[in-house]
Amino acid sequence: MVVFGEYRLPHALQATVQDSRIIHDRLIPSASVGHRTDETAGGRIIMVSGEIRDDPDYVLRLEEMRVKADDTARTLDLEDGSAAINAKLGTIVASWTVEDGLERPTYAATFYETS
Amino acid sequence: MPASYGWVAWTVTAQVQYAVDNVARVAHFLVKDAGETGSSPKTGWFYSKDYATTPSLRPKLYVDWSAITYVNVSDSGAGTETVAQARLVDTVTDSGVGTDEVAMQAQIPASDSGSGSDAVTPTANVSSAETGGGAETVSAYVPLTVTDAGAGSEYATRTWTIVFHETGIGVEFAWRIKGSTLIDSTALPHVLSIQVTDEAQMSGKKIQGGALPLRTLVGKPGRVVEIQGWSDSQSELDAMDALADGTTRTFIHPSGDSFAVLITAFDYDRAADKYTRRDYRLTLKETR
Numbered sequence: 277m278v279v280f281g282e283y284r285l286p287h288a289l290q291a292t293v294q295d296s297r298i299i300h301d302r303l304i305p306s307a308s309v310g311h312r313t314d315e316t317a318g319g320r321i322i323m324v325s326g327e328i329r330d331d332p333d334y335v336l337r338l339e340e341m342r343v344k345a346d347d348t349a350r351t352l353d354l355e356d357g358s359a360a361i362n363a364k365l366g367t368i369v370a371s372w373t374v375e376d377g378l379e380r381p382t383y384a385a386t387f388y389e390t391s
Numbered sequence: 392m393p394a395s396y397g398w399v400a401w402t403v404t405a406q407v408q409y410a411v412d413n414v415a416r417v418a419h420f421l422v423k424d425a426g427e428t429g430s431s432p433k434t435g436w437f438y439s440k441d442y443a444t445t446p447s448l449r450p451k452l453y454v455d456w457s458a459i460t461y462v463n464v465s466d467s468g469a470g471t472e473t474v475a476q477a478r479l480v481d482t483v484t485d486s487g488v489g490t491d492e493v494a495m496q497a498q499i500p501a502s503d504s505g506s507g508s509d510a511v512t513p514t515a516n517v518s519s520a521e522t523g524g525g526a527e528t529v530s531a532y533v534p535l536t537v538t539d540a541g542a543g544s545e546y547a548t549r550t551w552t553i554v555f556h557e558t559g560i561g562v563e564f565a566w567r568i569k570g571s572t573l574i575d576s577t578a579l580p581h582v583l584s585i586q587v588t589d590e591a592q593m594s595g596k597k598i599q600g601g602a603l604p605l606r607t608l609v610g611k612p613g614r615v616v617e618i619q620g621w622s623d624s625q626s627e628l629d630a631m632d633a634l635a636d637g638t639t640r641t642f643i644h645p646s647g648d649s650f651a652v653l654i655t656a657f658d659y660d661r662a663a664d665k666y667t668r669r670d671y672r673l674t675l676k677e678t679r
Contacts, residue, residue, distance in 0.1 A: 298597055315597070316597050316600060317602065317603050318595075318597075318604065319595060319603050319606065334646070335647070335648060342589060345591050345608070345611075347608035362603075364593065364606050364608060366593050366608070367588065367589065367591050368589045369586060369587070370587045370589075371584065371586040371587075372584060372586075372645075373583065374582075378646065388595070389603055389604075390604065390605060391603040
């Protein structure tokens with residue numbers, strides 16, 4: 277399960293972590309290797325996907341998640357043994373398909389690590 | 392009667408059948424001499440049913456029972472009557488491991504007409520309870536031909552496998568969602584999927600020295616709705632195409648949620664081999 281602040285995301289199925297660092301590149305003429313320095317951390321972008329299962333209040337569940345995208349940094353704990361991080365919630369995608377039914381939407385929430 | 396001691400047998404089918412049909416299966420037999428008026432005396436000795444010394448010598452009655460399944464047909468007085476349903480139930484005893492199977496076989500006797508081939512056409516109704524609600528009936532019709540051997544009765548056997556591919560839940564939902572996804576008052580036909588993206592644009596202020604960036608939510612441009620479905624009606628496709636005229640419209644989600652949108656893209660298949668089911672894609676963007 278994934279916990280964002282006090283909110284526990286419903287039936288989280290997968291978390292994808294994209295990490296990056298800002299590298300400073302400078303080309304040195306005639307040199308075989310240029311100048312590179314690590315400037316800073318890019319901050320992780322974590323996408324958590326899951327589904328709401330057979331819940332007639334699925335609209336409420338999605339709205340609960342949506343209101344968390346309020347530019348407030350909260351503790352994001354993937355509960356996979358990794359350390360909890362500070363993050364803000366960004367884009368949320370909700371999908372319905374004929375096969376799964378109205379009351380079983382899937383979602384994908386994107387979290388941005390922040391200082 | 393034999394000259395020496397031994398078993399004596401009589402065929403008593405008629406008496407036993409009478410006892411079964413009329414007197415609660417209690418049959419009585421009287422053994423007597425065929426010619427009771429002869430001059431020389433004759434004596435027959437039989438062990439009784441109570442003879443305890445050698446019970447195997449007591450009188451015995453062998454009865455062969457034939458089990459017949461009757462299907463009752465009420466005669467309406469004219470024409471041909473039909474039996475609506477004959478049900479055959481087989482039970483599987485679970486052995487506890489592996490898979491337990493039932494081998495079911497039905498023999499269908501055909502009356503020999505004396506020449507040529509005689510055909511038997513059994514029909515079977517297989518009912519399947521749908522987990523999504525309601526009941527569905529599957530009809531199986533299997534023509535069966537019996538080759539005439541020239542005399543007597545012939546029969547043919549056939550075994551088959553019926554595989555169910557359950558699509559009922561999806562179909563049921565498709566009907567439920569049909570007519571409940573609307574743009575203004577236009578119901579979108581055969582909606583297969585709806586995706587609502589609530590994008591949040593984030594800025595990231597980089598901080599030198601290895602610290603994490605400072606993220607800020609810049610804003611939300613509004614939700615984007617992508618709908619996929621299909622239609623077999625050109626007029627329905629034309630009606631949806633006409634909605635994409637730059638006018639602000641109201642999108643109504645099957646959940647009841649609604650918001651103002653602009654239709655930014657509408658496209659559908661124009662391949663000739665898909666005219667019976669033409670997939671369409673619709674993109675809506677939330678606006679004020």
